[in-house]
Amino acid sequence: MTFRKVFLFAAISPLNLLCQTPDLPTFHSNSRLVTLDISVTGRRTGSPIDGLTAESFQVMDRARPQKITQFSHGDSVRPLALILLVDIRQWTSPNVKILRDSLSKALSNLRAADQVGVMTFEGEPKTIQPLTTDRGPVLDALSTITTDQVALLHQAELSWCPKVAENGGFKGLEGGATGCRSGQSLAMAVRSGVRQMSDRAMGASRVFVVVSDDNNLTPNRMATQTADFSEKEEVTVSLLKKLSGFWAHWLVGAAPVVDPRYIKPGAQGRDGTYRAVEYYSQRTGGETVNVTGSDYGAALEKVLGSIVGRYQVGFVPDADGLDNTFHKLTVKVTLPKSAKSAPEVRYRDAYFASAAEPVP
Numbered sequence: 001m002t003f004r005k006v007f008l009f010a011a012i013s014p015l016n017l018l019c020q021t022p023d024l025p026t027f028h029s030n031s032r033l034v035t036l037d038i039s040v041t042g043r044r045t046g047s048p049i050d051g052l053t054a055e056s057f058q059v060m061d062r063a064r065p066q067k068i069t070q071f072s073h074g075d076s077v078r079p080l081a082l083i084l085l086v087d088i089r090q091w092t093s094p095n096v097k098i099l100r101d102s103l104s105k106a107l108s109n110l111r112a113a114d115q116v117g118v119m120t121f122e123g124e125p126k127t128i129q130p131l132t133t134d135r136g137p138v139l140d141a142l143s144t145i146t147t148d149q150v151a152l153l154h155q156a157e158l159s160w161c162p163k164v165a166e167n168g169g170f171k172g173l174e175g176g177a178t179g180c181r182s183g184q185s186l187a188m189a190v191r192s193g194v195r196q197m198s199d200r201a202m203g204a205s206r207v208f209v210v211v212s213d214d215n216n217l218t219p220n221r222m223a224t225q226t227a228d229f230s231e232k233e234e235v236t237v238s239l240l241k242k243l244s245g246f247w248a249h250w251l252v253g254a255a256p257v258v259d260p261r262y263i264k265p266g267a268q269g270r271d272g273t274y275r276a277v278e279y280y281s282q283r284t285g286g287e288t289v290n291v292t293g294s295d296y297g298a299a300l301e302k303v304l305g306s307i308v309g310r311y312q313v314g315f316v317p318d319a320d321g322l323d324n325t326f327h328k329l330t331v332k333v334t335l336p337k338s339a340k341s342a343p344e345v346r347y348r349d350a351y352f353a354s355a356a357e358p359v360p
Helices: 013-020 093-109 135-143 147-166 184-200 221-232 246-250 275-284 294-307
Strands: 035-043 057-062 064-066 068-073 080-087 115-119 126-132 207-212 217-219 236-241 273-276 286-289 311-315 327-331 343-346 350-353
Touching: 013 064, 013 147, 013 275, 035 327, 057 068, 057 311, 064 080, 080 184, 080 294, 093 236, 093 294, 115 135, 115 184, 126 207, 135 275, 184 207, 184 217, 184 221, 184 236, 184 275, 207 294, 217 221, 217 275, 221 236, 221 275, 221 350, 236 275, 236 294, 273 275, 286 343, 327 343
Parallel strands: 080 115, 080 207, 207 236, 236 286
Antiparallel strands: 035 311, 035 343, 057 064, 057 327, 068 311, 115 126, 217 273, 327 350
16 A cells, blocks of 8 residues: 555644553443545546445454444535644745645535644644634634744744653653654644544544645654554544755665554664654555645645545444454455546554554
């Protein structure tokens, strides 16, 4: 399964989460139903493929075929809770106006019931627009990201990062000295955003779209825990990535990120870190889209179009297999004979088989 490039996220007090506990909050449903958001696009065109039925999909839990008990597409799928997570360092901040103008058009792909919010990260993450179905405040929120705000956040990071480092980064994790990494701020934003989604959009399909021109390098254990958390909470992460300067050169020929539980080790970043957003995207079924020049519009429309065009497929796992571990998922899609190209299929690659009784 291949992935391209684009990402999203949102916020509560991340520093408190850092310093208090390594436990990952889990928001329960009243059913054991496992729901998968599956993106099926043309490998050559990148456009969503419509017209598929439940019979077009085969879902396997640890290689065992599952009976599909729920299927939806188009207007019948769950509403979205989508958070645009903007990295506001100096490389991105001059493009905020372009991003706003591009987003205005791209949001027209969403349905009236879909909620959108905006967060920024660089140091302590900040929510600048909570989830809402009103598109106006979302666009206005992007206009508040100014050069002065970026400068203030850089200053705030100088005081925030040492506190994180003093507390050992994520409690119980290696690499406390890496507390100032942008990847740590990103990891906090993911947790904060999920809490906001739970509070304001219970039952919605959760998506983060990250806009960044940085690799957001993250210590291995922290990246793995954040990806595990995202899969438990059924979150999809996509990335809009504009490569420039040093990172554009660094990435030439760079090996892809890996999780040693699934892929042979040795392909992570040079210093033993993960390029976080690409990694989260791979694990959660998101998409990574490279931004060429200042063309955020095409990238946003591609990502949001793929999200809106997803299929939702559900199955109920066998009770005997609920063992409080992650179960690897495999999805196969059969296209009609009239299809002109092979599909590219994206979905989260695992679910957590909790043995606990569902919470009503």
